Every structure is written in structure tokens, then in C-alpha cells.
Amino acid sequence: MNILLFGPPGAGKGTQSSLLVERKKMRHISTGDLFRAAIKNQTPLGKEAKGYLDAGRLVPDSVTIGMVQEALNELRDDFILDGFPRNLAQADALDMILDEQKLKLDNAVFLEVSTDELVERLSGRRTCRTCGASYHVKNKPPKDGVHCDTCGGTDIYQRADDAPEAIRTRMQVYEASTRPLKEYYEKRGELRLVDGSGSEHDVYRRIEKALGC
Ligand code: AMP
Numbered sequence: 001m002n003i004l005l006f007g008p009p010g011a012g013k014g015t016q017s018s019l020l021v022e023r024k025k026m027r028h029i030s031t032g033d034l035f036r037a038a039i040k041n042q043t044p045l046g047k048e049a050k051g052y053l054d055a056g057r058l059v060p061d062s063v064t065i066g067m068v069q070e071a072l073n074e075l076r077d078d079f080i081l082d083g084f085p086r087n088l089a090q091a092d093a094l095d096m097i098l099d100e101q102k103l104k105l106d107n108a109v110f111l112e113v114s115t116d117e118l119v120e121r122l123s124g125r126r127t128c129r130t131c132g133a134s135y136h137v138k139n140k141p142p143k144d145g146v147h148c149d150t151c152g153g154t155d156i157y158q159r160a161d162d163a164p165e166a167i168r169t170r171m172q173v174y175e176a177s178t179r180p181l182k183e184y185y186e187k188r189g190e191l192r193l194v195d196g197s198g199s200e201h202d203v204y205r206r207i208e209k210a211l212g213c
Contacts, residue, residue, distance in 0.1 A: 004081040056166035080168035087177040108185035111196030
């Protein structure tokens with residue numbers, strides 16, 4: 001099954017993708033992770049993208065679509081697209097890319113979360129710089145308080161785009177650019193609305209139910 005996960009920032013796309021990878025052995029493609037890796041490795045793409053990520057704005061389509069096209073090369077079934085598409089032009093580009101590779105999207109899962117819960121999640125979120133694992137200062141600190149549970153790394157930091165000003169920008173970008181995708185996928189009969197509030201395990205069970213898997 002091929003799916004995409006979308007929703008407002010902080011809806012839990014990354015967390016739910018990790019669970020789907022672990023339990024259903026799906027392949028995960030996250031544009032946010034690809035950009036963060038490029039920034040960490042100081043590649044030309046990373047240098048171009050950094051300012052946009054830090055400010056919480058979308059990286060221009062010309063750059064993003066090219067990057068995704070490359071990442072999706074030789075894609076096989078059972079993938080999760082996390083964070084792409086984020087606007088209608090990217091959704092059209094994705095249709096073309098999948099057509100070229102004779103692949104089909106089965107479900108577009110939209111995670112719904114109230115604005116209050118989103119702000120609470122994002123402002124308390126911390127991320128492992130080494131492996132990208134996600135934590136929360138109150139709800140999900142690393143088990144020993146210091147080391148990443150997944151890779152043992154000690155550099156657990158607050159993403160620049162989880163600072164208050166960038167969170168506001170990301171919410172505005174989401175409203176203007178990404179929310180319209182709901183209607184786009186609804187018209188095609190691919191939209192699956194999932195309540196993304198509460199614990200990650202509750203949300204995961206709702207996703208399984210929505211996907212029938
Ligand atoms: P995420 O990890 O999905 O929250 O993405 C982090 C940031 O990466 C976003 O705020 C954007 O700056 C950038 N980004 C990720 N996906 C896209 C995309 N599809 N189009 C443009 N920018 C993106």
C-alpha cells in the first residue's frame with residue numbers, strides 16, 4: 001500500500017511514519033528529513049534550503065520537486081510520503097512522477113489536531129541531531145533524560161523552526177498552501193481523515209483502522 005501523510009505542523013507525521021516503518025515495514029520518504037540531512041552535510045541543496053527551514057517557510061517548488069524526483073527514483077510499492085506534497089503544484093508534480101514510474105497512491109491520510117495541541121507539541125518538541133528521533137520535554141523525554149533512546153546520541157536540540165515565530169509562520173503556510181490538499185484528495189476519493197489527538201499509540205491504531213491494515 002502506498003500512502004501519503006499530511007496535516008498541520010506538529011500533527012505527528014514523522015512519529016506515525018516511524019511506527020508504520022517499524023510495524024508494517026513500509027519505506028519512508030520525508031522531505032523535511034531530506035532537507036535536514038542536506039543542511040547537516042552542507043551540500044549546495046542544504047545551503048539553499050537552510051534559510052527557508054529556519055524561518056518555517058516552504059522551500060521553492062523548483063528545488064523541492066527536483067529533490068523528490070530523485071528520491072523517488074526506483075521507488076517500489078509500500079511507501080509513505082511524509083511532508084510532500086505541501087501544495088497543489090507539488091500534488092500535480094507527484095501525480096506525474098508516480099505515473100512515470102507506474103505507481104499509484106492508495107490513501108492520503110490527513111491527521112487532524114486542534115491548534116492548542118499543535119502549539120503545545122511543537123513548542124516542547126526536541127529532536128535528536130544524529131538520527132532525527134523526536135522527543136517532548138514533558139510528554140516524551142529520552143528515557144534516561146540525556147541520551148537518544150534510538151541511537152544513544154547526546155545532542156538533543158530544539159529545531160530552529162520549532163521556535164515561536166517560526167511556528168506561527170508554519171501555521172500560516174499550512175493554512176494557505178497545504179490545507180487545500182484536503183479537498184484535492186477528497187475529490188479523488190483518496191482522503192482518509194484521522195483524529196491525530198492524544199497518544200501516539202492511539203493515533204497509530206486509528207491509522208490502522210482507517211487504512212484497514
Ligand atoms: P517537516 O519536517 O515536514 O516539518 O518539514 C520541515 C521544513 O522543511 C518545512 O517547514 C519546510 O521548510 C521544508 N519542507 C519540507 N517539506 C517540504 C515541501 N514539500 N515543500 C517545501 N518545503 C518543505
